[in-house]
Amino acid sequence: MAAPAKVSEIQKLKQGFPQQAGVCLAVIAAIHILPKSHDPRDTFRLLFTVAYFGAALALLYLINKPRAVYMKRIYELQYAEGGPALEQTWRMYLAALNRCCSIVSYLLLAFVGANAVSILSKWMSAFSVLDPVATLAWWGSLAGIVLFPKWGKGYLSDVLQKRRMLQESVETSDFQPRNIATLEAEQDVPKGPPVELAGDRAFIAGGFKWSWDDFFKNCVIFGMSGTGKTVCVLNALLDGLMLSTHRSQKPPCAGLVLDPKGDFKKKIGTVCRKYGRERDIVIINPASQSETIRWNPLDSQDDELEIASRFAAALESVNGQGGDKDKFWIDSAKKFIRHAITLLRITNATGEPPTFAQIGGLAGSLKTVYNTCYWIADDDPRGDQCLAYFADEWADLANETRTTIQAFITNMIDPFLMAPYDTVFAGRSTMTVAEMIDDGKILYVYMPIAEKEAMSKVICTFVKMEYYREVLKRPDKDRPSFFLCDEFQVYFTAMPGKGDSDFFERSRQSKHANIIATQNYPALMKAAGDKDSVVNNLLGNCGVKIFLRNTDDKTNDYASKIFGQKLVAMASSNVSAGAGKNAGSAGASASRQYDQKVRPEEFIGLAVPSDREVHNYAETIVHLASRSAVSKEKLRWRMHTLQD
Structure with a gap:
């Protein structure tokens, strides 16, 4: 699988072989057009002659290896999502083309070089000693060029067969190669701020327009550590949800944020201040009596x-x-x-x-x-x-x-x-979860698992389940709400009837969005006690699945599987060379088969943000099943640190 192109790679490709070959052709054309002295001893005529043959020889060199390298990379990008079958076909075509071009370029190099020696010997006697060799090379290369269509028939036929085979493979496959303009557009990082308003309860993040309706059908994010799962994607979604309801004529959103690492404490403050909602922040933080509210899990109207x-x-x-x-x-x-x-x-x-x-x-x-x-x-x-x-x-x-x-x-x-x-979780609650939802509060539980893992799990499970209950008790509420959780596997509840998947099935009616992030599929399996039915039920209720770089095979296999399969053609060919009437032959055949629309290895090559490299974005492949037609989107999310 080809490595993903960087932002500047398309430009570099354009500046490579095509530009260099264009310069050589321009030099040759200019020398033909410019007026020249008829005096064979004229210095300028000599310079023009040297430049002419130099450009011609350089062009023939470019046609060989530089052209092969250029075409290989272009085809890698154009057919990156075509799968192994199409990759094999275009590689076979390029191999045949390279063989043919190599033979022709060497013959032309010998022909042009022989002409250069012959002509330059008229100016410089030193070249005269090479005249016999040049004459032999000239006649030999000329004979090779003239006779190539006959003795090289097998090579030419092979190229044509492979080209036809590639075209037929594309025509009979559910795939279309991308052109350079499309590639360049896909490689661009979205300009402007990481998050922009795009209408009532809608925003742009990752260069794509999202709406609350997408997240009412739940969203799960997969990404190994360091891939930008939090700094690029979660931060942008949190900011977008807050922005899109802040500018709406309808009530601003309520929300619950759970964060086992404790990274979101400052971010919540920043984003709430940004939209004038400082008073809507509610924090449960037992370590800070001045900051925390008092919340008793037993102080509830539930039975x-x-x-x-x-x-x-x-x-x-x-x-x-x-x-x-x-x-x-x-x-x-x-x-x-x-x-x-x-x-x-x-x-x-x-x-x-x-x-x-x-x-x-x-x-x-x-x-x-x-x-x-x-x-x-x-x-x-x-x-x-x-x-x-x-x-x-x-x-x-x-x-x-x-x-x-x-x-x-x-x-x-x-x-x-x-x-x-004993004081934070006892007595009358400062504010109940029901009041938080009704009043549009943003509840954040600051209990990092690095400090008190067991208590963090207990309290966050209590908070989460009561929040779920109160949301479900408010069907058709006007105020949207959301649940956002990083490293979700830490707080994953698999209890039958009270699990996260049970809530995800029913929360849409209450205008509630669930956005969860985890590292990989096995992390969820471990949290669910290796019950794949529980994990698959949870993921099956997520209409939006965002995949960042991952090296876990099970995660990538799962991701590849949900995108489904496409029809491809598996090509095969044979070529033989000979002389005389049997001057060579080639044959090709193709059989149709199915392959994954997105190969598992494609997720390994997704770009990640890096301070050491040029790009400050995370690449994602999105399975978007929250709309009328299921689609695949490849998005780039800029780093969004959510700092004051």
């Missing part, structure tokens, strides 16, 4: 089962989502938490939500359970089921079973009992 399901998802996130060995314990913990929340909602003071400390206390002591149940009012209908669970099921569990369930619960809750989590 106990819904909140308990979030606990279960958080437990799976921390303990791994692949094994069935923990399923019983997680389901048992979920059941306990459900009834514990019910008990605390009944017995707590009015307006006081349950806390992690209270649930931990109930899980750790039967006595605490009995003491709390004592305060259930006799006429409260919610208490019967709650009492039945604790008295008839929880208390009767074998000690070993109950201890294991307690361990699952307390291991997750224990960090919430220590500073600063």
Whole structure:
């Protein structure tokens, strides 16, 4: 597979063989046209003669190797997406053409050189000693040129056959080679700012017009580390979403940003200040009491089962989502938490939500359970089921079973009992997720996994799932919202019925966009416990798939597969040489077959941003299935650092 052309390569190609050959032809034509003295001894006539033969010899040299190099690169670019079958065909054609051109150019070199020696010997006697050799070369080359159509018939026939075979291969394939103008346009980096407004809830990024409707059908971005996944693509999309709703007559967007690396903290501030939305930033950051809001995951209007399901998802996130060995314990913990929340909602003071400390206390002591149940009012209908669970099921569990369930619960809750989590995630919430969505807030959770990986997974899972729930509770809302997450595999939830793929299936009706980025396909598989059905379901719900450079075979194979196949022609040929009546022959045949529209190796060669090289962009191949017709777009995204 040919390497991608850089921005300047097309210009360099134009300045190479075509320009040099043009100069030689111009010199030859000018010498023919310019008036010359009839005196054979005239100095200027000598200079013209030397220049004439020099240009002719240079032109014949260019026709050989420089022309071959030029044509090879041009065909590589024109047929870059044609696949191996077409690549083999055009390489066979060029090989035949090069053989033929090489023979002809050497014959012409000998002919022109012999003429040059013969003519220059009239000015310089030193050339006279070469006259016998020049005469022999002249007659020999002339004979070769005159007889070439006969003795070189096999070579000529081979070129014509290969050329015809290439044309037929293109005509019978679902592929059209690109011309130089198209190549040059494709290699250009979009001018202007990295992000531009393009209408109501629409923007241009990567030189392409995007709309919120594209992202309502979800977007996934694949790219290995250092390919510009964040600095080129995610930054531009975040800026574009904010820009396109800032200038709209409709309400500005709400959003949730999760970032396991902590890179987006300054960016969120920058982009919100840029559009006058500083007051819309809401941050959960336990490390900064002055910056963070207080947010209690248990302070929610959702029912106990819904909140308990979030606990279960958080437990799976921390303990791994692949094994069935923990399923019983997680389901048992979920059941306990459900009834514990019910008990605390009944017995707590009015307006006081349950806390992690209270649930931990109930899980750790039967006595605490009995003491709390004592305060259930006799006429409260919610208490019967709650009492039945604790008295008839929880208390009767074998000690070993109950201890294991307690361990699952307390291991997750224990960090919430220590500073600063005991204050940030307890009591009444400063603002609920529902209020954030309704008021158009941008919620950012700053909990880098490098500092507290387990807590980061737990909190972000809680936040994400409540955000999902509140979005789905608002079908046909007017205010658009988005979820943006870098290194999504860290927070990937695969729990049946509560997983990310379940939400992605239904969020479009709520005018909600999901934009997630990950390094490769195996990263998602690992997070999902090697359940390919879960990963494929998630990706199947993403109408926009953006692929940057990747060296992972499984990712590239997946990317290549979704673009489908095209019809190509597999060519074969044979050529024989001879003399006399059997002066050579050539034959060709072609069989049609299917090949990938985008070969896996094409993703390896995509350009990446680099401070050491000229280009400051990332190349992407986009599978756009969010519109009426599925299309492939090859885009270049400029670096967009989102700095003040």
